[in-house]
Amino acid sequence: GDSVTQMEGPVTLSEEAFLTINCTYTATGYPSLFWYVQYPGEGLQLLLKATKADDKGSNKGFEATYRKETTSFHLEKGSVQVSDSAVYFCALGGAGSYIPTFGRGTSLIVHP
Amino acid sequence: DGGITQSPKYLFRKEGQNVTLSCEQNLNHDAMYWYRQDPGQGLRLIYYSQIVNDFQKGDIAEGYSVSREKKESFPLTVTSAQKNPTAFYLCASSNGTAYTEAFFGQGTRLTVV
Numbered sequence: 020g021d022s023v024t025q026m027e028g029p030v031t032l033s034e035e036a037f038l039t040i041n042c043t044y045t046a047t048g049y050p051s052l053f054w055y056v057q058y059p060g061e062g063l064q065l066l067l068k069a070t071k072a073d074d075k076g077s078n079k080g081f082e083a084t085y086r087k088e089t090t091s092f093h094l095e096k097g098s099v100q101v102s103d104s105a106v107y108f109c110a111l112g113g114a115g116s117y118i119p120t121f122g123r124g125t126s127l128i129v130h131p
Numbered sequence: 132d133g134g135i136t137q138s139p140k141y142l143f144r145k146e147g148q149n150v151t152l153s154c155e156q157n158l159n160h161d162a163m164y165w166y167r168q169d170p171g172q173g174l175r176l177i178y179y180s181q182i183v184n185d186f187q188k189g190d191i192a193e194g195y196s197v198s199r200e201k202k203e204s205f206p207l208t209v210t211s212a213q214k215n216p217t218a219f220y221l222c223a224s225s226n227g228t229a230y231t232e233a234f235f236g237q238g239t240r241l242t243v244v
Contacts, residue, residue, distance in 0.1 A: 050230065051231070055235075060238070060240075061238065063221070063223075063235040065232050108173070108174070110232075112231055112232065113229060113230070117227050117228055117229050118162075118164070118179060119225070119232070121174050122173065123172070124172075124173050124174075126171075
């Protein structure tokens with residue numbers, strides 16, 4: 020079945036550092052890929068998405084590129100802020116099921 | 132604005148009681164889901180529904196029940212059979228087709244007292 024693997028956290032960075040959170044997937048065919056963000060005590064919000072190979076999703080300075088050859092969708096940001104501290108979930112929506120498949124989440128802590 | 136609303140935000144339950152968590156959406160979505168999230172853990176699927184009057188068990192359905200009498204509503208009941216109900220509960224919806232994203236409510240934090 021479909022699955023998503025994310026790097027374990029927490030990821031701890033200083034403000035203005037470069038961020039990468041790795042995400043790889045296993046799926047039948049060519050799924051859509053998503054990154055969600057969850058701030059403390061809140062639900063998940065869609066951060067960005069990509070629907071086909073080589074697409075780049077971007078939002079609020081975050082980017083991720085759909086790499087079919089490496090089955091990856093790594094999240095990057097050039098300069099993180101304290102307000103980016105949250106849990107980030109990688110997810111896919113595939114042909115096998117309408118139910119989205121989530122990774123375990125990666126906690127990001129940004130220090131001033 | 133369209134969205135998905137969960138209530139209440141905080142809920143306290145005495146041992147042996149059943150409690151019901153509300154989830155309402157006005158996105159005209161066919162599919163709805165309930166997830167449980169424990170501290171430092173990912174999302175675990177409790178129940179899901181693709182159409183009215185039909186729902187399926189997820190990975191951790193024991194001790195929970197749901198109904199889907201209306202397209203916009205998908206309440207979750209945490210029964211006394213759920214031995215460890217303290218958790219953060221998230222409701223979500225989607226248009227019920229493959230490749231599409233889910234939309235989440237703000238969550239309900241349930242605590243057993």
